[in-house]
Amino acid sequence: MKGIHRIGVMTAGGDCPGLNAVIRAVAKTALGRHNLEVMGIEDGFLGLVQNRMRPLTNESVSNILTLGGTILGTNNKVSPRKYMSGTNGSAEPRDVTDRCLEHIAHNHLDALVVIGGDGSMSVASDFVRLGINCIGVPKTIDNDLWGTDVTFGFATAVSIATEALDRVHTTAASHHRVMIVEVMGRNAGWIALHSGIASGSDVILIPEIPFDTNIICEYVVNRSKRGKRFSIICISEGACPKGGQQVVSRIDPTSTDPTRLGGIGQKVADDIEAATGIETRTVKLGHVQRGGCPVAADRVLATEFGDKAVDLLDAGERSRLVVMKDGVVTHIPLEDAEGKQRLIPLDDPVLRAARNVGTCFGD
């Protein structure tokens, strides 16, 4: 491969099912097909700052396709431009980009494959501007990365959330309760929309459509009057009432993206119970959605994405993001995805189908 002998691969940002499948695909394609050396950088950009990396071999990436998490470790707090060495956030952020560049040179890395979300792609774009070759591979359960129709990890998270919703369905019916399941997704409602539809949730609440609690209560009461004495609500952690605000569960001062959402499900439960008298319970699904082995679709997508990343380097590309567009794995300029989120458009066909089958969105 012209000018490329050794590459570094890292997983950065929050973990998601399928990361190991990408690492495996990158390493196996690079080692077997192109005779490259592959270094696994540990804990995302933190490993680059601290010069922690290890060679990946066919042996070390064998048997990891179905494994959840990432064998390299990850980190969703480190940005080399604003590096905080303390754990409590009290230290002043420092720019340690030069240190990363030194470690890239010292380890003779001719290119980086960065498997990450929007924050990681911004860092990778920054590196490209400083002369480093970077190929990005989009990951996140949230499916909110701009430029790609889908990210790996999303299908698994949807399947886990759907199973949880299916399970609360039976207990809600037995106890004649409203059951609310709060799912992840940050400012995008993709997980809620897809798992809500797959589970036949009666109400789906997403950040893209601010809700009115009165409308939800009316819907739940009407169902009760028609003999359906229970309701299932799937709510995204980023959903918020009309004119209201998102519920923040914690602020992490050590993180470059400090706000963690969570808790809106309980708030809606309290409001529904107070207004209707119907017993209402909440399940906050949390990190269960990010854990465990990837579903088959994510394993396939991750393998295609990893293979494409190496393919792009072979084709002489030095700053691209692997994406899925209209069913085809292709690529766009890395910087195109920088600082952008892909939210659900209001004319999304899946959203339209849900409305047509009578799902309430609280609007």
Ligand code: F6P
């Ligand atoms: O971006 C993935 C995600 O799981 C979001 O859905 C969620 O809001 C966030 O990460 C949680 O972050 P942490 O793992 O830092 O709590």
